[in-house]
Amino acid sequence: MLINRGANPNSATKQFMTSLHICAQVNALSCAEVILDHCDSIVDRPDWGGCPPFHYAAYYGNPAFVEFLLKKKANPNTKNKRGMTATHWAALNGHCNIIKLLFNNGVDLKLRDQETRTVLHYAAxxxxLDSVKFILENTSIPIDSQCSAGYTPLHYAVLNGRSRVAEM
Structure with missing residues (x-):
């Protein structure tokens, strides 16, 4: 009703979040469909940090929303201002189901952020454990891959007290 009465689906908050970003955050698929029916140009629009709605869906672990955005031709390899992709966000938050979904849709898991961290660094x-195992079994990312500061995935695991990942 709001859009039909003139509400602008392209409007953004002070942090440059559109209504589609919020839909991705709260997994509001039916609202996202309405919004994109009226304004499909915002599917890859970044917020203030360079994160498109796709990043929000991956960060919050919303697989149905990730699939929806893939069908709407959102770019799953888009990087934010820190060089992070949706896969980095999924790995950081332990969403192995999202990592698998993206991998199965041809997303490059070997992309690095600005600090040259991989999805393996974030998963560690x-x-x-499931994310770390999946990444190790399905990519050629070296287990001792170093970021720009010299940290390996093992360093990141012990940094947060992740003994099960460190032992793996």
Whole structure:
């Protein structure tokens, strides 16, 4: 009703979040469909940190929303201002289901952020065993891959007390 009465689906908050970013955050698929029916140009629009709605869906672990955005041709390899992709966010938050979904849709898991961290670094930091195992079994990321500060995934695991990942 609001859009039909003139509400602008392209409007953004002071942090440059559109209504689609918020939909991705709270997993509001039906609202996202309405918004994109009226304004599909915002599917990859970044917020103040360079994160498109796709990053929010991955960060919050919303697989149905990730699939929805893939069908709407959102770019899953888009990097934010820190060089992070949706896969980095999924790994950081232990969402192995999202990592698998993105991998199965051809997303490059070997992309590095500005500090040259990989998804393996983020998965080790999160302590999610399933994510670490999946990444090791499905990518050629070296287990001792160093970021720009020299940290390996093992360093990140012990940094957060992730003993099960460190032992793995």
């Amino acid at each position: 930091l999160s302590g999610d």
